[in-house]
Amino acid sequence: xxxxxxxxxxxxxxxxxxxxxxxxxxxxxxxxxxxxxxxxxxxxxxxxxxxxxxxxxxxxxxxxxxxxxxxxxxxxxxxxxxxxxxxxxxxxxxxxxxxxxxxxxxxxxxxxxxxxxxxxxxxxxxxxxxxxxxxxxxxxxxxxxxxxxxxxxxxxxxxxxxxxxxx
Numbered sequence: 001x002x003x004x005x006x007x008x009x010x011x012x013x014x015x016x017x018x019x020x021x022x023x024x025x026x027x028x029x030x031x032x033x034x035x036x037x038x039x040x041x042x043x044x045x046x047x048x049x050x051x052x053x054x055x056x057x058x059x060x061x062x063x064x065x066x067x068x069x070x071x072x073x074x075x076x077x078x079x080x081x082x083x084x085x086x087x088x089x090x091x092x093x094x095x096x097x098x099x100x101x102x103x104x105x106x107x108x109x110x111x112x113x114x115x116x117x118x119x120x121x122x123x124x125x126x127x128x129x130x131x132x133x134x135x136x137x138x139x140x141x142x143x144x145x146x147x148x149x150x151x152x153x154x155x156x157x158x159x160x161x162x163x164x165x166x167x
Contacts, residue, residue, distance in 0.1 A: 014053070053066050066086070080116065115162060
């Protein structure tokens with residue numbers, strides 16, 4: 001098994017568990033995601049509304065992950081939405097379709113929980129991610145000024161309407 005041929009390795013989707021949090025942090029740092037501590041991930045694992053998936057190789061090494069949550073409406077608003085907090089693929093595996101696998105799996109989980117819309121924020125300079133989300137039906141609905149730190153940057157708030165995708 002060579003590092004130069006990532007698509008030859010069979011990958012499996014697995015839920016995130018405490019044993020792989022260090023891998024998520026490593027991938028997040030490698031891909032320059034906003035910082036989440038180990039405790040942030042561990043707390044999210046305990047949340048029953050969380051959707052946390054990872055792609056693993058035969059040797060159980062993590063090639064990518066997605067973290068999000070279904071957000072249920074209150075007493076007045078009964079619809080459910082979902083948010084994607086982080087999605088990342090190791091740099092050596094980017095461009096091989098793994099991000100699409102993770103997003104598709106996340107969306108399937110959201111549909112299974114009757115979520116109607118998916119929300120996310122993305123750095124306005126992350127053109128690659130913005131293009132990926134737009135190809136998947138997300139639209140920009142707002143700019144959040146100075147949302148990110150290190151470096152300070154605006155965020156685009158994007159939304160995918162799942163109701164309009166089904167048919």
